[in-house]
Amino acid sequence: MRQLELSKAFTLMESGPVILVTTHDGGQDNIMTISWTMVMDFTPVFAITTGEWNYSYAALRKHRECVIAIPTVDLLDKVVGIGTCSGVDTDKFAKFRLTRVPARHVKPPLIKECLANIECQVIDIVEKHNIVVLQAVAAYVDTTRKEKRVVHAVGDGTFIVDGRRLDRRKMMASKLPAGV
Secondary structure, three states: OOOOOHHHHHHHOOOOOOEEEEEEOOOOEEEEEEOOEEEOOOOOEEEEEOOOOOOHHHHHHHHOEEEEEEOOHHHHHHHHHHHOOOOOOOOHHHHOOOOEEOOOOOOOOEEOOOOEEEEEEEEEEEHHHOEEEEEEEEEEEOOOOOOOOOEEEOOOOOEEEOOOOOOOHHHHHHHOOOOO
């Protein structure tokens, strides 16, 4: 094996999928792209990594709610564009022609063009590691959408697209919660 620089080790484990997170700061909606995500357990608890460097972080801290929107591969250029500009001076919904859909339980909107949306409440912020822990309060999936492949960031400007799904549910039945 060839040694890899430690500064690049994260590219071996980069999680996914890449998500969009909508926030509302009391005056306007914003969207940020996040590639560092984690499912906390089988309950609807998730974590994202973000901090002061993202304009939306202040809205997350103050209003303690957001929407996780899960885009598909056909939205990749918009996802990258959203992640490379700032909500300080850009209405990202307008610039990237995305449709706001009112959420039922939180102020930030869902994104119509995404495969799925999860309304969330912030339940913890681990400032030492810039981790925002989110409790889902509602989830929606667009079952009519033809494109269902999501993208995963490698962390070096490249992405991997979901491929063939392999079913091992019978083998794992004793470890899965009922209904999954």
